[in-house]
Amino acid sequence: MSSKSEATAIILFCTATTAHAEAAETGDFNTSNKAxxxxxxxxxxxxxxxxxxxxxxxxxxxxVGTQIWAAAYLLLQNDSKALxxxxxxxxxxxIHGLNAQMTLKEWRAGCLKIIP
Known part of the structure; x- marks a missing residue:
């Protein structure tokens, strides 16, 4: 990231997770991949x-995109609110419900990874 602050990271996260969710709704894989x-x-x-x-x-x-991504990450830290x-x-x-279902399925199977 060009600017190194928590606020900048959170703004980027919110903008990108929202774009990712919107791209999922429309099937825009280019935008989804960038996000x-x-x-x-x-x-x-x-x-x-x-x-x-x-x-x-x-x-x-x-x-909802921001909620899903934040929850998926926090789920790995055993956050009950995330669950x-x-x-x-x-x-x-x-589509977001399906995304959340698959996230939970992978987490319960011990296979959820967010950051490679």
Whole structure:
């Protein structure tokens, strides 16, 4: 990231996760791939700088994409709020509900990885 601050990482994360969710809705894989790279960039910065707890408030974001990505990452830290967030989204009959279902399935199988 060009600017090195927690706020910049969170802004990048929110922008990219929202774009990723919108791209999933429309099938725009180019935008989805670009957004995915930005999501990982933001998460890597947060992790490197011990700032991942900044993701917790994002579980209440107005963007379902931001909620899913924040919850998926925090799920790996055994955050019960993250689990509740994903279970709520998984109960919807949307592409995001399916995404949340698959995230939970992989986590329960011990196979969920966010940052390679």
């Amino acid at each position: 995915h790279a930005q999501i990982l960039e933001a998460l890597e910065w947060l992790e490197k700088n011990s700032a991942t707890q900044a993701l917790v408030p994002l579980l209440n974001s107005s963007s 509740n967030t994903l279970e709520t989204i998984a109960s919807t009959n949307t």
